[in-house]
Amino acid sequence: MNPILEVQSLSFRYAKAGPMILDSINMKIEKGSITAIAGLSGCGKTTLAFCLCGAIPKSLPGIMEGDILLEGRSIRELSLPALSKKIGIVFQDVDNQLFLPTVEAEIAFAAENLCLSYEEIEEMIERVLKTLGIEHLRSQNPSLLSGGEKHLAAMASILSLDPEVIILDEALSQLDSDNRGLIIDRIKLLQREGKTIIVIDHDLENLMMADTILLMKDGRIEQRIKAGENRELLYSKLTDFFLYQNK
Numbered sequence: 351m352n353p354i355l356e357v358q359s360l361s362f363r364y365a366k367a368g369p370m371i372l373d374s375i376n377m378k379i380e381k382g383s384i385t386a387i388a389g390l391s392g393c394g395k396t397t398l399a400f401c402l403c404g405a406i407p408k409s410l411p412g413i414m415e416g417d418i419l420l421e422g423r424s425i426r427e428l429s430l431p432a433l434s435k436k437i438g439i440v441f442q443d444v445d446n447q448l449f450l451p452t453v454e455a456e457i458a459f460a461a462e463n464l465c466l467s468y469e470e471i472e473e474m475i476e477r478v479l480k481t482l483g484i485e486h487l488r489s490q491n492p493s494l495l496s497g498g499e500k501h502l503a504a505m506a507s508i509l510s511l512d513p514e515v516i517i518l519d520e521a522l523s524q525l526d527s528d529n530r531g532l533i534i535d536r537i538k539l540l541q542r543e544g545k546t547i548i549v550i551d552h553d554l555e556n557l558m559m560a561d562t563i564l565l566m567k568d569g570r571i572e573q574r575i576k577a578g579e580n581r582e583l584l585y586s587k588l589t590d591f592f593l594y595q596n597k
């Protein structure tokens with residue numbers, strides 16, 4: 351099967367004389383999979399997410415070597431608007447991502463910028479609200495929503511462009527267990543619809559939803575763990591990795 355994303359010898363530093371933040375990363379992400387990227391704080395997870403969605407090198411400065419192929423094409427050749435139609439990202443701090451007065455306006459924003467017609471936008475808003483099961487939030491002010499609802503609103507805003515790949519950067523980390531369960535359910539639903547999901551997280555329970563877990567250390571992928579293994583064995587591999595690193 352052809353990977354939807356292929357990272358080839360990716361290295362990155364934010365400044366010429368600065369430290370290597372990503373160091374010779376190679377990885378393939380299969381279409382329709384859930385991949386988790388985990389590792390201690392500062393190991394480079396968010397920087398890798400910025401590279402995967404094209405923000406690096408398109409809008410964040412730095413020195414990038416290697417390449418990332420999206421459906422076989424270098425992301426360097428694609429414009430940011432073209433990339434945002436293919437890859438959506440939800441950040442940990444959703445408050446910085448939600449700035450409009452209603453959830454519906456958040457969902458419509460990117461589509462309006464692409465000059466879609468009123469009918470197309472209406473249809474798209476309804477589709478996205480239904481997919482995430484949040485029709486009741488349509489007219490709500492995002493800033494007044496609960497943590498879980500805010501994450502769903504941020505997911506809705508990126509689903510408006512119907513991206514193939516959805517990156518969730520620590521989107522679950524500040525949620526209580528009910529809200530976390532809600533978002534995990536929606537992630538699995540999106541996977542069933544054929545979306546490719548990349549989840550950045552370090553909570554062992556959250557990592558369990560992935561098909562593949564990539565463990566990062568100092569800008570490198572240290573281990574690749576295929577899920578579907580015995581749950582206890584998986585748990586103990588992950589615990590060993592984090593315990594070893596904390597020493």
Ligand SMILES: Nc1ncnc2c1ncn2[C@@H]1O[C@H](COP(=O)(O)OP(=O)(O)OP(=O)(O)O)[C@@H](O)[C@H]1O
Nearest residue numbers: 364365368371389390391392393394395396397398
């Ligand atoms: N804009 C920037 N300029 C310079 N250095 C940066 C910048 N952003 C991040 N870094 C550095 O890059 C390294 C990796 O940061 P990154 O945020 O990618 O790690 P992370 O694994 O996502 O961490 P966390 O789990 O805490 O979010 C850190 O040392 C960080 O200080």
